[in-house]
Amino acid sequence: METVNETTIATFLLLGFGDAPELQIPLFLVFLIIYSVTMTGNIIIILLVILDHHLHIPMYFFLGNLSCLETFYTSTLLPRMLASFLTGDRSISVGGCFIQLYCFGTLLIAEMYLLASMSYDRYLAICKPLQYATLMSGRLCFVMSAASWVWGITVMTLVVSLMSQLKYCGPHEIEQFFCDLTPVINLSCSDTTLVTLVGLALSVIDGVPSCLLTLLSYVRIIGAIIQIQSSDGRKKAFATCSSHLMVVSIFYGSLIFVYLLPKKETLEEIDKIFSVFYTVLTPLINPLIYSLRNKEVKKALRRLINKSGISKKFVGDR
DSSP states (O other), X not given: OHHXXXXXXXXXXXXXXXXXXXXXXXXXXXHHHHHHHHHHHHHHHHHHHHHOGGGOSHHHHHHHHHHHHHHHHHHHHXXXXXXXXXXXXXXXXXXXXXXXXXXXXXXXXXXXHHHHHHHHHHHHHHHOTTTHHHHSOHHHHHHHHHHHHHHHHHHHHXXXXXXXXXXXXXXXXXXXXXXXXXXXXXXXXXXXXXXXXXXXXXXXXXXHHHHHHHHHHHHHHHHHHHTOOOHHHHHXXXXXXXXXXXXXXXXXXXXXXXXXXXXXXXXXXXXXXHHHIIIIIHHHHHHHHHHHSOHHHHHHHHHHHXXXXXXXHHHHHO
């Protein structure tokens, strides 16, 4: 009887934004547009970085990795959300929830370290320009990017392995639009002390160093920019990292609000909104900021269009 009682829960219910039935279709259309733009923009950046040899430098190598990560990141969460808006079915199996949590957590951790790597790259480019080519070698770029992915996989393999041993026999409602670590753990009727401590320790190990490295890099960058006497030189130097700084600020700002501030029932809806920032908006603004504000990316896009003959075909059709 004890075994039967411990295995009664087979699905979770992702409450998400389901408390406003009249907004389901408008929300579906909004998030469908966001998903389409996000996927299109990031895939274009990936193609440009691969196909255009002018972008075969560390900065764009990291950018291509980030766009690849954002593509998977968005596809882990948004298709399930869109389906729930359209069908009204907000249930997800326990196994499906673990898979989503594993993919989401892996990509989130990898993004933290990848953003830190990109900030370190900008620090070397601006603060140590004469040594940049030597310090930021192709081998180092590959190692830093690969380590970000491998560490994310390693951490989430450990966490999800521990969570898979828990039993769920009580409430099954999750006040989120995706399977997040803490809400899922809180639904367990088993002893969650070990997995909670491991999750907390790994969150500190992952979040603090990557955030501090990113912050320290930008403090040094800003200090170096201030010392530039030429106003044109300051503008040019800041332009190379301002877009990255904007993405990092939104990403870490929303993470801090969701995961570090005290949890209260009155903040649940606000938590959902801020969760949208780092899960949905960051992958969206990444290609928009880097493509609209970066001259090299725009030039590469024009070269790709000219090479493919799209512009010539369009003119010929007219």
